[in-house]
Amino acid sequence: MDGLRAASPRDVSVVVCINVLPLVFTRAPLTETCPWHVEWSTSSYGLFLRHIVAGQRYKPIFVGCPEVYIPKQDEQAVRLLLLHDFNCIPVFLDTTLAHRHFQGFCKGVLWPIFHNVVDVYNSAELTLDAYPAEVDPPSHATESRGENAEQDRTVWLPPASWNPASQDKCWKEYCQVNRLFAKKVIEHWQPGNIIWIHDYPLLVLASYLLRKLRAGSIAIFMHVPFPSSEIFRTLTVRTELLRAMLCANHIGFLVFEHARHFLTACKRLLGLNYKTAHNGMLAVEYNGRLVLVTCSHCGTELYHMNDLLARLDTDARALQLKAAFAPLVAANKIILASVDRLEGLNGVPLKLRAFDRFLAMYPARRRDVVLVQFGISLDCRPNDYRQTRTYVEKFVAEINRRYGSPEAPVVVYEERATMMALERMVLWQTGHIFLDTCVRGGLTMLPFEFLSAHHNHPSHAGVLVASEFSCYSRILNGALLVNPWKADDVVGAIVKAIEMPAYEMRSRAHLNFQFLVDNPVSEWGSRMLADIESAGKIAMSTNLMSASDKASGDFLEIGFGFDYRVMQFSPGFAPINVDETAKAYASSTKRLVIFDYGGTLSWTLCLMDDEASMHYYEDNNNVTKEGGTDDGRLSSIRKLDGQVRTPVSAATKASLEVLCQDPNNVVFVWSNARRLELEAEFGRIAGLNLVSDNGYFLRKSDSVAWESLYADAPEDFAWKTQVTNIIKTYVARTNGSFVTVNETSVTFDYHNCDLEYGEMQAAELYEQLSQLLKKEKTTIERGKGFVEVHRFGVNKAIAVSMILSFCKEKVATPDFILCAGDDESDEQAFRTIRAFADAEKTPVVLTCTVGRKPSAAQYYLDSVSEVLSLIEALSVVRSRLKRRASSPNASRRAIVTFQSQFLNGGKMISPIFVRNLSKEFSKAISTSTLEEFCVDHFNPAMLTSPRQDEESKSRQWLRTSFTTAELVQAAVVGGILGWSLRHQLRRFFQ
Structure with missing residues (x-):
């Protein structure tokens, strides 16, 4: 970082990225080394930026564009000047x-x-x-430019x-400027730096930075409001902006209203939920990363305001303006003071309209009150500027014609290009009432300047009349709030401010001023930076921080352009290696292989997709075909939410059948689908075992009968009718939702409706069903986009627990386990398999999710196609092993295989396991506690206390240190010794 002032080891450099540097540029004399003279801006916005990083621990580095165009030949000189004297890094743009x-x-x-x-x-x-x-x-x-435009x-x-x-x-140019900023930041960034991006011109900068600076703390702070989701969605690049913003670790807003709009947009457009986090922050989970959101408004620097007030009697411009106000002061006028940019959102015409009504309603006040309005001209949005200026000039002239005179106007109006801080302080100190009628406002320092100017004022404490649409109105509780669209409301506030008793005026001023005392810009900035560092540490605790970590899988880059995002995973998460999997498969002899159905062995498509149109549909209940099959279309299962589940291809079925023919394999396909659907799709594959309804029904390959989880208990589904009727009432009131009734469950699905309203309805439905089903052996599961009611203990964690327990107790402990799935129900099974493998020291365990997403699985496959390729690769290994086994040199002796033991082992569902499961119903049951039950079933050490752990180890040692024969022999010897001792004692006492 050549040219920048070096920071001490304990200092933290903060790279403040702003569209325009808070500097003022003027042409320097030709004798100067640099052709430009530069000084800090004294605008309210410039003063704010200068003080946001002013703590003892933080050192600012500003990155931004000069406010003027710098010719190519001057860029190097200006760059060196800004780096050396102002700690600023300029970004030069062509016009x-x-x-x-x-x-x-x-x-x-x-x-x-x-x-x-x-x-x-x-x-x-x-x-x-x-x-x-x-x-x-x-x-x-440009109206006043003459021949010397280059000197302007x-x-x-x-x-x-x-x-x-x-x-x-202009979207391409917007992105290009953000890329140029990213390039400058990356050039000067050092480990430990904080990057603080300010406002809407640089919203996509975080996306470009995250690609290169994984270890950086990146934050965004919005100076303007964030729109409601209905307005925001009109942007053609709405998702690109949201995804880019979510590449930051921390996003700050002025008030909660703006944060709420942002969070709602994330929910409605990206399907993201938010939750509360530590220290009053909010958090959005995005691709496994936590993005923290805060709401905080700053004040101003009082010491700087006091310094400006002390200079009012010495500055020439301040003295000139004070002299202009002298006649108003001498006439004891009540002055309403305002400074506004001339744009429609600031509501200056509304202010003049309300002031006109005030003068009409209170003629006695016409000689006592004057409105001093300064309009700041704009160099952007010229149509808006011209229209606003036309209204203002027209209204000012008409009001003065009606109620004033050329010598004593009731509205003193002046338009300026800029207004220096000292001039503003003269206006605020002279004025009695601060009047603001903006119709939508963001960050502004003007009301804080007014409060500072009137603090300890000898005669008047000053009154704030603020628009309720301004941000500062949320934090200055002593202000009089008005609706600028309601002229009578503004008139009433003006009258109240004029007639306000001195004690009330002082009380309101003290209440407002206390906020400035507690929240100076420097302290506010330090608090914000502490939050940003906290957000960065949360990210660093699990994120990849170096290139060497990249291989461990904590960070994963996905997508291109603004679909690019960084996903965060647990250590070790990586794509499955097909070759290594095939080698492990070949070297094992007791293999348990489990595949999910929808999303793993087959695709799920929208009905509107071209590929989906190639399929005809099968009725879910009767598995009957609509129309004929003579048109060449393929069969599929139609879902109620407008999607189809494509059929499993013939090649995949053939590969599955090859796996099932291996006597060392036990292969399962499980799903939340019903029995009829699974039988129709997989029933002809010999050797394939099935699990339907998420584990309620299980079927071995050599049987036509299905085992039921509660086979030894009456299957009471009377609750289904009540639950279905209740859900139907919610469906009727929630557009886009629907109810699905299966054999063992009823589901309220709201994936396709307004997510926010759907969440509200789901929460209410959950509470109602919880009260209704208190005494029923049911579980109410609330997931992303659905609420499902099913019999207690029905999930894939329980199903895999029963399968693994059956193998361990009646067959043999597998030495190879492969489980692949794509949805939330599979995540429960992954954790259970991991617990079993840890307890039994299983040599090879491969849990694999489909699609790159945060998961409890160890590995991932990108798509269904990769799953099918994996199955095909394993089937090829099976074919090679079969040829090797059939060679002349192979042994011909019969052996008991893993598959034959499994098929001859009896029923998979253990009554003891089900009874233990039923005991859990009396506890506070949730999906997580069922998972804990499964984990504890295999590996109690993962959930027990240290003392229980020692007792468990002792029992385990007793079970594993002696064979059964040794234990029987010890029991016989112990019995003989006991009988002998008893006989000796009886003889002794006789």
Whole structure:
């Protein structure tokens, strides 16, 4: 980082990424080394940026664009000046790129959307792609330019208004600018640095940074509101923006309303839920990563405000403005003070309209009250600016004509390009009432400046009249809140402020000022940075931090462009190695292989997909075909949610049959599908065992009868009718939801409805069913997009527990276990298999999820195609082993195989296991406790206390240290010794 001031080892460098550096550039004399003179900006926004990283521990490095265009020949000199004197890293843009990024996408598209405005009827012309839009008329920034345009403060392209419907035209430039920022940050980044991205011009920067800086703490702070999800979804790049923002570790908002809109957008567009986290933060789980969200509004630096107040009597511009206000002060006028940018969102015309009504309703106040309004001209959104300026000038002239005079206007209006901090402090100190009528506002420091100027004021404490749509109105509880659209509301607040007793005025001012005392920008910034560091540590505790870790599988890169994301996994998670799996398969002799059905052996497609249209549908209940099969289409199972489950291919069935023919294999296919569906799809594969309804029914390959989990107990499903009727009432009130009634379960599915409303309905349904089914042996399971009621103990963890227990007790402990599945129910089984393997020291255990996602499995396969390739590879191994076994040199003696032992072992479902399971029903039952029951069944040490662990080890030692014959011999010897001792004692006492 050449040129940057070195930080001490304990310092943390904070790379503050902002669109425009808080610096003011002016042309320097030709004798200067650098052709530009640079100083810190004194605008309210510039002062805020300068103080956000001002703690003793944090050192700022600013990355951003200069506010003016810097010619190519001046870039090197400006770069060195900014690095050496201001600790700033400039990002130089050419005029066209900067124009399309800021004027086009930021101000033309994002600005109205993020302020909850769908600007469909923007006056900027909307054209077809084949016809270029007419050049927008020049704005105030270019109207006064003469021949020496190169000497002007800026030589950016003239401002233009972009129609939001053309938002795709500037998206490429928006991304390009973010990439340039990422390049600069990466060049100067060092381990331990914090990267703090500010506001909407750089929303996709985090996505570019995460690709290179895995160990970095990356944060975003929004200065503008975040729109409601209904407005945000009008963006053509809505998911790209959300995914890019979620690449950060921490996202900050001013108020909870904005955070709520963001979280709702994540839920509705990406299906992500949020939860509360430590220290009052919120957390969104995204691809296995936790993204923390906070809501916090800052104040201002009081010591800096006091310094400005002390300079008011010495600064020439401040003295000049004070002299201009002297007649108003001498006339004892009550001054309403305002400074606003001339754009529609600031509501200046609404303010003037309300002030006009005030003067009409209270004629006695016309000589006592004056509105001093400064309008700051804009160099962007020229149509908005011109329209607002026209309204303001028209209203000011009309109000002064009605109620004032040229010598004594009731509205003093002046438009300026900028207004320095000292000039603003003169206005605030002179004014009595701060009047704000914005219709949608983000971060602003102006009300805090007003409070600072009036603190300890000898005669007037000042009153804030604030729009309820402003952010600061949520934290300044002493302000008078108004609805700017309701003129009478604003009039009432003005009257109340004028007539407010001194004690109430001081009380309200003290209440507001206390917030500034408690939340100066520097302390607020330190708190935010501490939260950002905390978010980074949470990420570092499980994320990959180096290239060497990459192989361990903690981090996984997925997708391209803005579909790129980083998934986070437990250590060791990696793609399954087919060759190594085949070698382990060949060297084992007792293999248990389990495959899920839907999503593992077959695809699930939407009815609207072209591939899905190639299938005809089978009725779920009767497995009968709709129409004929003479059109060449393939059969499939149709689901109620508009999807189809494609049939298992003939090649896959052939490979499965090869695996089932191996006498050393026991192969299962399990599913939540019903028995009829599994029989129709897999019934003709010899040697294949089936599990239906998530484990309620099991069937061996040599049997036509299904075993039931509760075969020795009456199967009472009377509750199904009640539950179905209740769910149907919710379905009728929840558009897009449906009810599925299976043999052993009833499901409320709301995947396809509004997710937020669906969650509300699901929560209420869950509570109602919990009360209804208190005395029933049922489990209510609430998952992502569904609520399911089924008999207690029905899940794949229980099913695999029974299969493994049966193998261990009646067959043999497997030396090779492979289990592959794709959904949440399979995750329960993965953990149970892991517990069994740890307890039994199983040589080879391969749990595999389908699709790259956070999972309890050890490995993953990308798709159904890879699962089918794995099955084919194992079937090839089986064929080779079969040829080897049939060679002339092979042994011909008959042996008892693993498969034959399994088939001859009797029923898989153990009554003892079911009775133990039933005992668990009296406890507080949930899916997690059932998993614990299964884990404890195989490996009690994973869930027991140290003392219980020692007792368990003692019992285990007794069981494993002696053979059965040795134990019988010891019992006989002990009995003889006992009889002899008893005989000797009897003789002694006689």
